[in-house]
Amino acid sequence: MRQVFRDGLTLRIEIYSTMGLSDCPDDIWATLDADALTEENGAMGVQLNGPRYWVLNNVVGGVDASNSQVFDFGGLEMIQTVQLEIPVMEATSLQGNYNPNEVQGSATFVYTAGSRVYELVSPEGDVYRMQSYSQSIDPSLTLDTLENLGDQLDLPDDWQFQTSVLTEDSEVSSADTTVVVQDELGNSYVKVSP
Numbered sequence: 669m670r671q672v673f674r675d676g677l678t679l680r681i682e683i684y685s686t687m688g689l690s691d692c693p694d695d696i697w698a699t700l701d702a703d704a705l706t707e708e709n710g711a712m713g714v715q716l717n718g719p720r721y722w723v724l725n726n727v728v729g730g731v732d733a734s735n736s737q738v739f740d741f742g743g744l745e746m747i748q749t750v751q752l753e754i755p756v757m758e759a760t761s762l763q764g765n766y767n768p769n770e771v772q773g774s775a776t777f778v779y780t781a782g783s784r785v786y787e788l789v790s791p792e793g794d795v796y797r798m799q800s801y802s803q804s805i806d807p808s809l810t811l812d813t814l815e816n817l818g819d820q821l822d823l824p825d826d827w828q829f830q831t832s833v834l835t836e837d838s839e840v841s842s843a844d845t846t847v848v849v850q851d852e853l854g855n856s857y858v859k860v861s862p
Contacts, residue, residue: 669741670715671705677756679712684739684746685720692719696744705741717854720802723786723811726778765852766790766824768859776841777858784833786814788849788857791826796849796857797840805853821851 673680686692697719705714736747750771766788777799779785786798803809806820818829840860847859 669700669705669746670717671709671711672713672715673711674756679752679754679756681750681752681754682748683750683752684741685749686744686746687749688736689738689745689747692744694719696742700742700744717802717804719804720800720854720856721811722800723798723814724777724800725780725783728776728778766827766849768794768847768849770845770847775846776839779834779838779840781834781836784815784831785838786817786831786855787829787860788823788851789828789830795860796847797860799848799856799858802854802856809853809855817853817855820853 669684671682671684673682697716700716702714702716705711738745738747740746752769752771768790777797779797788796790796798814801809801811801814809817815831818831821829823829840858842858849857849859851857
């Protein structure tokens with residue numbers, strides 16, 4: 669879930685997850701109302717960008733649910749995983765699909781040998797590996813259908829979708845910031861290279 673607030677000339681975007689708390693029960697998720705949450709929390713807007721499922725094998729570092737404040741949104745417990753602050757004048761840079769955005773925070777995303785990975789390649793040759801897929805736009809999307817995801821995406825000019833099975837473990841680490849993109853189905857990818 670994503671909430672947007674305005675503090676003067678700055679937008680604050682707070683991203684919440686059930687990670688480490690629950691598997692985001694469908695029956696509770698289905699009752700969440702973005703308009704009601706926007707009003708309750710005094711936000712400019714709330715986006716219910718899930719359910720969302722990890723395709724990586726492990727996350728080292730990052731947010732620890734056991735040491736985080738727990739928030740209740742319509743009966744669903746979540747923790748804040750990311751907060752972005754950007755000038756209002758730069759807000760358009762967060763809009764649109766396939767648009768790289770920097771997220772503050774450090775973590776290592778682990779993909780183990782034998783796992784299938786799903787990647788976007790930009791015209792500049794930057795590789796973005798899927799972290800999670802979302803059913804917010806296409807509820808039929810599952811792990812089993814991701815191999816053919818490239819057929820569903822309306823990729824911008826010179827962007828490519830590729831998939832492969834790893835022959836060895838792979839880690840994607842970020843020190844202070846992580847660069848991410850989303851496709852038009854709301855799936856999230858983290859920059860792998862260069």
